[in-house]
Amino acid sequence: MAMKRLLPLLVLTSAFLVFAGPAYGCSCMAAEPQQMLEFGPTAFVGTMTGVAPAAQGPLGAQHLLTFEVEAVLAGEVPAEVQILTADNSAACGIDANIGTRLAVFATDEGGQLSSSLCSVTDADTALNALGPGTPPTPGGSAAADGSSFDWQAVGLGAAGLAVLAGAWLLSRRRRPI
DSSP: OHHHHHHHHHHHHHHHHHHOOOOOOOOOOOOOHHHHHHHOOEEEEEEEEEEEEEEEETTEEEEEEEEEEEEEEESOOBSEEEEEEESSGGGTOOOOOTTOEEEEEEEEETTEEEOOGGGEEEHHHHHHHHOSOBOOBSSSOBOOOOOOOOHHHHHHHHHHHHHHHHHHHHHHSOOOO
16 A cells, blocks of 8 residues: 555656756856966867767757867967857857857866856957967867767666666565455
């Protein structure tokens, strides 16, 4: 009798764990370029030359933005670089058109640079605040293969299935009369 009352609760709880998606909302606090370096220690001024879908990330769909680098403000950046960002501005993805010139402040996450809407600013503002920068590193581009895999989601899905299977097995047990 207690199992009949517990089973719907288990199913509902596991459904929340398995099917719940992230809630998006982006709000950026205005920051000076010097402050942006604290959160994005790799910085450059460049022109966006391309955009392509990337693998699903922990916060949802992502895009890979390609930039032709004009000046490096911090860190080492090649002449062409790809930046991983959320696919829309509501999820704090960089919202720019091809041909847009920006200062991008990025973090290195496992060999892939990533940034957000809150970590870009007007190129001239950044150059005035941080100086002219240095030329980009000669050579190839820093590209992502987009192969990041979300093991946490797989674990949560497996745990949810295990709970459902356990509840189903318990409900199928024959009860003595």
